[in-house]
Amino acid sequence: MNAFEYRVPRALDEALTVLREYGEDARVVAGGTALVTMMRQQLVRPGCLVSLRDVQGLDRIEAVNGALRLGALVTHREAEVSLLVRERLPVLAETFRRVATIRIRHMATVGGALAHADPNQDPPVTLLALGARVEIRGAGGRRELSLGEFFRDYYETALVPGELVTAVTVPLLSASSGATFLKFLPRSADDYATVAVAATVALEPDGERCREARIALGSVGVTPLRARVAEALLSGQRLGESVLRAVGEAAKGEVDPLSDHRGSAEYKREMTAVMVGRALTQAWEAARRSARGTL
Amino acid sequence: MGGGAALGARHPLTFTQECVIPVEPERLWDFMMEVPKVAGCVPGVETVEAVDASAYRGSFKVHVGPIRLALQGTVTVEEQDRGAWRARMRAEANDRRVGGGIRARMSLTLAPTQGGTRLHIETDLVVLGKIGEFGQPIIKKKADSLLAEFARNLQSALATGVKC
Amino acid sequence: MTRVIRLTVNGTSHDVEVPTYRTLLDCLRYDLGLTGSKEGCGVGVCGACTVLLDGKMISSCIALAVFADGRAVTTVEGLAEDERLHPVQQAFVDSGGFQCGICTPGQVVSAKALLDAIPNPSDAETREWMLGNLCRCTGYYKIIESIRAAAQRSRP
Numbered sequence: 001m002n003a004f005e006y007r008v009p010r011a012l013d014e015a016l017t018v019l020r021e022y023g024e025d026a027r028v029v030a031g032g033t034a035l036v037t038m039m040r041q042q043l044v045r046p047g048c049l050v051s052l053r054d055v056q057g058l059d060r061i062e063a064v065n066g067a068l069r070l071g072a073l074v075t076h077r078e079a080e081v082s083l084l085v086r087e088r089l090p091v092l093a094e095t096f097r098r099v100a101t102i103r104i105r106h107m108a109t110v111g112g113a114l115a116h117a118d119p120n121q122d123p124p125v126t127l128l129a130l131g132a133r134v135e136i137r138g139a140g141g142r143r144e145l146s147l148g149e150f151f152r153d154y155y156e157t158a159l160v161p162g163e164l165v166t167a168v169t170v171p172l173l174s175a176s177s178g179a180t181f182l183k184f185l186p187r188s189a190d191d192y193a194t195v196a197v198a199a200t201v202a203l204e205p206d207g208e209r210c211r212e213a214r215i216a217l218g219s220v221g222v223t224p225l226r227a228r229v230a231e232a233l234l235s236g237q238r239l240g241e242s243v244l245r246a247v248g249e250a251a252k253g254e255v256d257p258l259s260d261h262r263g264s265a266e267y268k269r270e271m272t273a274v275m276v277g278r279a280l281t282q283a284w285e286a287a288r289r290s291a292r293g294t295l
Numbered sequence: 296m297g298g299g300a301a302l303g304a305r306h307p308l309t310f311t312q313e314c315v316i317p318v319e320p321e322r323l324w325d326f327m328m329e330v331p332k333v334a335g336c337v338p339g340v341e342t343v344e345a346v347d348a349s350a351y352r353g354s355f356k357v358h359v360g361p362i363r364l365a366l367q368g369t370v371t372v373e374e375q376d377r378g379a380w381r382a383r384m385r386a387e388a389n390d391r392r393v394g395g396g397i398r399a400r401m402s403l404t405l406a407p408t409q410g411g412t413r414l415h416i417e418t419d420l421v422v423l424g425k426i427g428e429f430g431q432p433i434i435k436k437k438a439d440s441l442l443a444e445f446a447r448n449l450q451s452a453l454a455t456g457v458k459c
Numbered sequence: 460m461t462r463v464i465r466l467t468v469n470g471t472s473h474d475v476e477v478p479t480y481r482t483l484l485d486c487l488r489y490d491l492g493l494t495g496s497k498e499g500c501g502v503g504v505c506g507a508c509t510v511l512l513d514g515k516m517i518s519s520c521i522a523l524a525v526f527a528d529g530r531a532v533t534t535v536e537g538l539a540e541d542e543r544l545h546p547v548q549q550a551f552v553d554s555g556g557f558q559c560g561i562c563t564p565g566q567v568v569s570a571k572a573l574l575d576a577i578p579n580p581s582d583a584e585t586r587e588w589m590l591g592n593l594c595r596c597t598g599y600y601k602i603i604e605s606i607r608a609a610a611q612r613s614r615p
Binding site for chain 1: 460462478479480482501502503504506509512515516517518521522523525526528588590591
Binding site: 002027035038041042043044045046117153154155156222258259260 | 359360361362363392393394425431432433435436
């Protein structure tokens with residue numbers, strides 16, 4: 001690794017000042033699992049590393065107005081085991097649990113995961129399906145973006161130099177809804193997904209037809225993405241073979257996977273349809289149980 | 296980042312870019328054969344200087360998120376056939392800090408068409424070393440988007456007569 | 460650019476001056492002479508470098524030493540008390556939980572953390588906890604057996 005300055009601000013404002021001081025030469029680090037790995041490979045060479053380790057107030061998990069708010073420094077492990085998350089949004093706790101190994105999850109943070117913006121990561125997929133919003137702080141003040149607006153390209157977000165993620169707010173599921181996260185990984189259990197799907201289904205008052213569905217996909221594009229054409233096909237529909245087939249085909253058309261050692265682009269495309277079908281079936285079942293009050 | 300990518304034979308990545316530039320082949324050709332001028336249309340090119348009649352030295356910056364490459368190298372025009380509207384170039388560049396580089400062969404063909412000239416660029420790109428180990432597919436996406444932007448810059452440079 | 464950091468390692472406080480780029484693993488091995496933790500993959504995947512940071516398992520090869528400033532680190536060297544092996548270590552010896560030994564420090568540290576968190580884990584819980592500790596020799600059966608034996612022994 002190159003020689004670099006290392007600063008450990010004790011408060012958010014101090015962190016923002018240091019970032020302003022170093023400009024593009026600074027990189028923010030929290031758990032460091034992604035960043036230090038890249039630095040060890042000489043791929044990233046910051047002049048200054050600004051550690052958020054001691055910044056107070058960014059590690060809370062709280063219920064806020066029908067949503068869960070996770071501070072940027074909440075670790076994956078904390079999100080995974082949090083009683084609040086497991087109770088209110090079990091699909092989210094389950095998603096964090098699927099990431100890599102416990103060792104990684106002890107260090108890697110929610111904010112860091114979002115800022116890293118690798119489309120192969122798990123949490124952004126579920127967060128995207130749940131309609132999460134990112135809180136950002138910078139010299140210009142505070143702003144909020146939907147995840148769709150936040151992710152721009154491979155490893156690239158809407159963050160401008162000097163900004164950092166401070167929290168993510170995740171709406172709870174509406175009544176008569178179910179959500180599922182499926183991670184298809186034919187290789188080792190600690191790997192990134194070959195295809196990941198997070199699906200939510202909200203039912204009409206009749207408890208049978210779909211009012212609204214969301215399908216978020218990971219590892220099949222340069223960012224995690226919503227399959228909006230596929231989602232629209234579910235409006236007003238009952239769960240059935242032909243609907244799922246049509247939705248799967250539509251989802252295939254909305255992805256643009258890269259061939260890599262986890263699968264060829266064609267394989268990932270095929271598996272998109274399969275996994276979307278399975279995820280929707282599970283989410284629908286969960287929504288039915290929720291509608292019947294038997295969840 | 297789940298483990299390193301497999302090492303092994305480096306197959307060239309191939310890209311094809313095609314666009315129609317609304318000028319006659321002659322004008323497009325003359326513009327493109329002035330390497331410093333056309334290099335200005337490549338996003339990320341910082342310096343270009345002639346070494347001799349057919350070789351140029353230059354520097355080029357490109358980034359994928361936090362990964363920033365500063366490539367230094369040479370471009371050699373290997374073949375220029377104005378009669379057939381065909382040219383071939385070879386580029387070699389290295390990033391000494393990251394430890395890797397690129398080797399590219401480009402062939403350009405021009406063809407008169409409705410509305411101007413069809414420019415066809417075929418690129419064979421080999422990525423060596425560290426850069427190559429990290430994400431061949433990302434490199435392909437990036438190179439694709441760079442070439443697309445190059446074609447757009449070229450079009451607007453020729454349309455407006457303004458340098459890239 | 461160096462920094463003086465204070466690490467409590469296996470109960471002993473050390474003030475070490477390290478370059479900012481020093482990994483925690485390198486600091487433990489080269490600055491403090493604790494060579495029990497190994498570098499296997501260098502990317503945090505294989506688990507050979509596992510140490511406990513404030514009681515939590517981490518990959519020390521992708522943690523900077525400066526991250527551990529003011530914190531407590533437990534390495535494999537800190538498991539035995541005086542001349543007595545930790546029950547997990549003894550169980551690995553008695554059950555044949557290692558062959559070449561290169562992954563063993565990581566296995567043992569992770570297993571100790573498991574039994575601290577879940578004193579009587581099921582095999583499924585053990586597998587899930589230990590999935591990030593790779594072994595090229597044993598096929599993992601003896602490792603699971605060793606952990607089971609350690610759990611049984613530790614039961615009052």
